[in-house]
Amino acid sequence: MKVLDVLNKDEIVQLRQFRLTTEEKSSELSIPLNDLLDENILLKYLEEVGLQIGSPNLKVTASIFVKRYAFLAVIYLYGISAWNKKINISFNNISFQTEEFDEKWLPKFYFHSTELEKAEDNRYEWREKAFKVFFSENIHILIAQLSKSTMQSKRILWENIAIYLFWLYESVLQKLDDEGLRNRAREDFHYLVYEAPGSLFGNYHVNPIKRYHNNKEYNEHLEELRVRTTCCFSYLLEGVTNRCKTCPQICNVKRRGK
Template sequence: MSLQLSAEEKAVLLRDYRLTIEPAVDAAYSLLAQNLLDTEQALAYLQKIAPFFHSTSTLVTASLFAKRYSVLTMASAFYAMSRYDKGLYVGIENIWVEAEDHAKPWLPNIRLIDDSVSVPTQDREAWRDEVLQGIFVGNLAKVWQSLTKISKIPKAILWENTAIYVNWLYETKISEGASEQEKARIQEDYHYIVNQAPGSLFGERKNPLTNYCGPKVTIKESEQPIRLRKTCCFYYHTSDEANDFCISCPKIKRLG
């Protein structure tokens, strides 16, 4: 018999972590994720969603879509892994991107075709590697390769987009309401993902997140310490205001 999330566990993921169990009412902006690996279908999808980002460039659309795709792929999977010790299967052939055209901001969800889960047996570290490999090798690395081919966007930008959400999830979201024991496991998982996991789990020669997960710095533009980006995500291309950069953008000229 296959293992499942409990009703309570599923409710949390449905509410806060981009998981859905229902197809979108308006399926025009939904997509079987595997179609992102087909050049023609992926390009057509980027062109269809470009207006949500006020984008006239395939490169810009690819970057901004990748932000959303990375978080919807990782959020529920990381939460289930680190809070519940349960592994969702988010390989690209197992998920639908579900989105409505009226949502503002435009935030897709993930729907699993097979929603069974795995659990660690005696070796949690080996199990964790399998979960991470499903997230990255089985999904994100393939999509990033496809988006790079279609839009010519450097993969470094896509991986930094990914790293930003790994940091946010593990530093801010996943530990909310956690017990001390759970917090220790969350911190251990986070440290492993960004610092110790080998490149093979990401489909890369070396860990592509490590370079973007260093210490935060203090800048005059922010009350709280932040990490400065090393690559630009091109968000400023979608703004009506000149030089409307993200606060962490490397294009901002900073003093000192």
């Protein structure tokens, strides 16, 4: 039997740092996520976003779109690992909310229903179903649509999701005060990256996240970082002069311990 709850004030405050909002904005770039499953609407929306951020083409815009969308993954997975709660992640429950003159286009996520499903007694099975609902019925569908519509590589789009998952589990959740919660987050992360089958993520034979979890390395400034395997092309945006520190095209790294 499913045990239900709703987001409380403290949980809302925690999720605001990941771009959750409780307010709807009357902006041309505020849109129900469900609308973006229509290819014509999606392409028109990407064109509008591209103008806002100074993108040279739809492929670059698609990449930036997924980097922004990745915060939805952070919101959802934070709830699972930190609270043992699953929020309704269906497309028709969420909308992008964007400020009218946000040049960087940093949309926030508005949930029409903030109902939460608490973990069941068998958390392993509950977690597997929760992961599958999100990756197979949300992320996979969106990435497939974006790749089909813009011809952008699915590998780039999946890595744009992966880097934020790594940040959440390796940094954010490891700063929680409760050791038990930190351990649970590590277990969830290990399952997600190394144990979860490809079918959990959609129509895949191999886990599409695992390939990106490489060892961290040191750059010439002795900063420890994980170099991307693909380029996100954010450097092509108007006004951007530098590439990401983890860009595979520029990183001069040394293997750990050398």
